[in-house]
Amino acid sequence: MELLGLYHYWVFAILLMTGFYAVIAKYNLIKKLLGLSIFQSAVFLLYITMGKIEGGTAPILQAYGEGQLFSNPLPQVLILTAIVVGISTMALGLGVVVRIKEEYGTIEEHEIREIDRQ
């Protein structure tokens, strides 16, 4: 159990940093947004991992007697809304990228800077 928990945290760290790498190193704006969404998912994974209680179950009270342990509902609430807000802001980001493509004819960052410099 201990090792499994550590593995969850390590996967969080790897996902976070892979997403971050895509954001800082890639030129393509869509790729950057994909990296951002991976980064975001990594944070979700961390929260949900933190909320887990050993021997617990999903926090739905029906059909369980007294003494049943439940996993922490609070991180789940935060992440549930964060996912929906995440897709909305992602849609906004994609909208900006589409407008950039229409104005500059490219979505590669270095080419956009080149055009800006002229």
Next chain:
Amino acid sequence: MSVVFSVFMLTLLVITTFAIVRTRHLFVAVVLTGIFSLLIAAIFFLLDAADVALTEAAIGAGIATVLFLGALALTGEHERGGSRNRLLSLAVVAVIASILIYATFDNPRFGDPQAPVHQHVSPWYLDGTREYIDIPNVVTAVLGSFRGYDTLGEVFVVFTAGIGVLFLFSAQPRRRRSSSQPATGPIEGEGLRHYLIPRVVGRMLIPFILLFGLYVQFHGEYGPGGGFQAGAIFAAAVILYALLEGETRALRALPASVLTGLMAGGALLYSAVGVAGMLLGSHFLDYSVLAADPVVGQQIGIVLIEAGVGITVAGVLISVFHAFAARESV
């Protein structure tokens, strides 16, 4: 058994992530993100977060993929350039990753009931749900009532993002290559009507998706579900209809003005429930006064605000889809 499954899923997740970042073909990357979302939804489910898993599966694997593909159709599928300062970036990322991994050894033990995160308000939420609201799903109770302000804020963020996309796309593109491009493939706005199998299968699926959306919406107090998930599922059904039958027919069934109304109407319904609490002599978003019995009042309030959430989310996601789909590529 579930340990093996968890490790397997997490490993697949990491592999998928590397593939997304490595591939130059953005179409492949987007489809891989769909797989990524399904994998992480399964992991959320193994971690007892059924509501979150449902949301991630509906949003990440369904709507996000469609939106990204819609954007790709306008911006091009191939990533051209390489990477900037590849070695430096890799070094930075590796250093931060090792710090994060080093820090994990100080994290509370996985699944420890004594971990700090479980000590503060969470036990109170579990007990308080039984006492004040009396619905089985604690997640819905916390989302709708105990932390109703947060959720209202989130709904307005979703609403604002939807307005933002519509606003961005209200500007006309400056440069056009030629307006008389020869039409290749199916006629514009016709969708997949020419393809028999998607049409037949899709038409059969849509009513059931809508029914499932209603179930998720109104069963959210008893099982995993609620407005956020139901809104996404509803939007998925309408988007599927638009893909199969074409933009024009989808917009005839649900005109743009109705969609705008839904976007604003849901958020307004939520706020109106809050104001109703004030008018009946309590605080903003206190549902206890909505009925003679405070517990029943709480339940009525939660059903109403979940409906508001569902309406806004569905309206925003469908409007955003139409905004992307109606855009002509330059």
